[in-house]
Amino acid sequence: MSVVFDRNAVRSFRFIDCDLDAATGVARLRYAFDDGPELIETVTVPGAPFELDAARTEAATQALRLLHLIAGVSYYKAAVPTDIRIEGYAIDAETAALLEDVYVHGLGEFAYRNGLDLHGKIRFPHDASANAEAPALGLRTHALVAIGGGKDSLVSIEALRALDIEQTVSWIGGSQLIRVCAERTGLPTLNIGRQIAPELFEYNRQGAWNGHIPVTAINSAILVLAAVLHGVDQVVFSNERSASYGSLIRDASGGETREVNHQWSKGWAFERAFGDHVQARVAADLHYYSLLRPLSELAVARQFAKTDRYDAHFSSCNRNFHLLGERPVNRWCGICPKCHFVFLALAPFMPKPRLVAIFGRNLLDDASQVPGFDALLEYQDHKPFECVGEGRESRAAMAALAKRPEWREDAIVARFAREIAPQLDVGELDVAGLLVVEDDAHRIPGALWDRLRAHLAA
Numbered sequence: 335m336s337v338v339f340d341r342n343a344v345r346s347f348r349f350i351d352c353d354l355d356a357a358t359g360v361a362r363l364r365y366a367f368d369d370g371p372e373l374i375e376t377v378t379v380p381g382a383p384f385e386l387d388a389a390r391t392e393a394a395t396q397a398l399r400l401l402h403l404i405a406g407v408s409y410y411k412a413a414v415p416t417d418i419r420i421e422g423y424a425i426d427a428e429t430a431a432l433l434e435d436v437y438v439h440g441l442g443e444f445a446y447r448n449g450l451d452l453h454g455k456i457r458f459p460h461d462a463s464a465n466a467e468a469p470a471l472g473l474r475t476h477a478l479v480a481i482g483g484g485k486d487s488l489v490s491i492e493a494l495r496a497l498d499i500e501q502t503v504s505w506i507g508g509s510q511l512i513r514v515c516a517e518r519t520g521l522p523t524l525n526i527g528r529q530i531a532p533e534l535f536e537y538n539r540q541g542a543w544n545g546h547i548p549v550t551a552i553n554s555a556i557l558v559l560a561a562v563l564h565g566v567d568q569v570v571f572s573n574e575r576s577a578s579y580g581s582l583i584r585d586a587s588g589g590e591t592r593e594v595n596h597q598w599s600k601g602w603a604f605e606r607a608f609g610d611h612v613q614a615r616v617a618a619d620l621h622y623y624s625l626l627r628p629l630s631e632l633a634v635a636r637q638f639a640k641t642d643r644y645d646a647h648f649s650s651c652n653r654n655f656h657l658l659g660e661r662p663v664n665r666w667c668g669i670c671p672k673c674h675f676v677f678l679a680l681a682p683f684m685p686k687p688r689l690v691a692i693f694g695r696n697l698l699d700d701a702s703q704v705p706g707f708d709a710l711l712e713y714q715d716h717k718p719f720e721c722v723g724e725g726r727e728s729r730a731a732m733a734a735l736a737k738r739p740e741w742r743e744d745a746i747v748a749r750f751a752r753e754i755a756p757q758l759d760v761g762e763l764d765v766a767g768l769l770v771v772e773d774d775a776h777r778i779p780g781a782l783w784d785r786l787r788a789h790l791a792a
């Protein structure tokens with residue numbers, strides 16, 4: 335590929351246009367920097383041809399544009415120019431505000447790691463007139479449930495199964511691990527194809543800015559488009575309450591402490607803004623929500639431990655999910671923050687031999703992993719930039735293990751009891767308090783919530 339990319343020479347990022355072929359289910363999202371080559375991402379929704387009436391066609395157009403605008407973050411980040419152009423259509427001020435949030439907060443970790451400050455610097459051009467409110471489409475009652483191969487989505491899937499809600503287990507990309515988990519559910523499946531414009535990998539090699547992007551926002555927009563094409567009324571994610579809390583970072587200058595959330599697009603602020611936007615601008619009867627929002631990570635782990643159906647198949651280790659690059663040999667690398675956290679979070683709720691069999695080793699009896707666990711505990715370090723629970727959850731789980739004969743002599747647990755626990759307030763180490771189902775902030779439809787609450791609390 336003979337493209338030359340110099341991030342410092344870029345002046346503008348262009349959202350050229352997007353199109354969808356209802357006969358094949360292929361969507362094309364087109365972007366460019368200045369007059370450079372078109373960067374074309376494709377998304378393929380199985381189930382075509384899609385027969386769409388006028389109202390569904392309009393909803394599909396709105397969903398496609400929303401996806402075009404959100405997925406642009408992968409390319410925009412390569413140069414982060416201040417000049418952003420939208421060429422194929424216009425957006426209103428409310429849509430622009432949503433996008434500014436997604437780009438600024440969703441690129442928060444990216445900006446922090448690259449020493450960039452994006453606050454107030456990302457502005458989406460908008461047309462003054464607001465778009466019309468979207469009508470209800472008469473969508474059928476059915477959930478597209480996002481599956482990521484880890485414990486969280488499996489908890490949602492089992493909860494919906496227990497409540498007899500019709501669901502299709504849905505994922506984006508070619509992960510074999512996710513496919514195996516999806517098939518293990520025994521439920522209908524939908525595997526959506528996504529091809530990133532290959533030029534981006536070349537730009538990365540030539541020194542493009544690179545770093546974390548809000549991938550859950552992209553996956554959410556893809557599934558909203560798929561829901562419209564399939565005529566179903568729910569897109570269900572599995573983002574827990576803990577995802578709304580970031581890492582507290584001290585400024586390099588030693589001054590201000592601020593929050594940078596690696597999982598911003600898994601948090602409540604994104605869910606609320608995006609879900610409201612979908613109902614207002616795509617379809618009034620399309621519900622986007624996270625089924626696990628009322629739960630902490632520990633409460634999700636407790637639910638997961640109730641069945642061993644997925645023990646030999648699931649993995650939360652993100653090393654499994656690279657488009658390019660290495661994968662762990664046995665699904666769990668055992669040394670990353672997610673492996674550390676999931677091991678710790680499951681330990682209070684599972685027999686020890688079962689947990690050790692899942693991971694193939696006992697991570698809590700390996701003294702070389704002390705720094706990794708310290709970061710989870712927010713002890714002499716900040717919470718890692720990963721999808722892990724709050725520090726107080728890790729501390730409470732560790733304190734619970736320190737009281738159990740089968741765990742308390744393991745190297746990391748014993749060291750916690752000896753060196754860290756004495757510095758902590760005992761009142762803040764209570765696991766039970768972190769298992770409470772909170773119903774103040776979620777978008778779960780009312781009729782479902784009434785039944786779900788009892789299931790999640792059991």
Ligand SMILES: CC(=O)N[C@H]1[C@@H](OP(=O)(O)OP(=O)(O)OC[C@H]2O[C@@H](n3ccc(=O)[nH]c3=O)[C@H](O)[C@@H]2O)O[C@H](CO)[C@@H](O)[C@@H]1O[C@H](C)C(=O)N[C@@H](C)C(=O)N[C@@H](CCC(=O)O)C(=O)O
Pocket residue numbers: 408409530534538544545546547548549550551552596597598599600652653654655656657658659720721722
């Ligand atoms: C698997 C992973 O962690 N990937 C991150 C990693 O990417 P890497 O370069 O090591 O390899 P690839 O994943 O193969 O990606 C190659 C390049 O492609 C670009 N890219 C990829 C996907 C995408 O949607 N947009 C992209 O622009 C990117 O330039 C890659 O370098 O490091 C990257 C740079 O820090 C990360 O961007 C990759 O993260 C993926 C987008 C990813 O899917 N990560 C999830 C495992 C993840 O982090 N999930 C979060 C959800 C947080 C949220 O707010 O959504 C979580 O579990 O907490």
Ligand SMILES: Nc1ncnc2c1ncn2[C@@H]1O[C@H](COP(=O)(O)OP(=O)(O)OP(=O)(O)O)[C@@H](O)[C@H]1O
Pocket residue numbers: 480481482483484485486487488504505506507512550553570571572573600649650651721
């Ligand atoms: N490839 C994917 N396609 C569709 N949805 C995905 C994909 N990867 C992750 N998700 C969804 O994004 C959300 C966040 O992913 P996350 O990795 O935290 O969850 P998980 O894989 O279910 O569980 P765990 O936290 O144990 O890894 C979940 O709702 C998950 O289902």
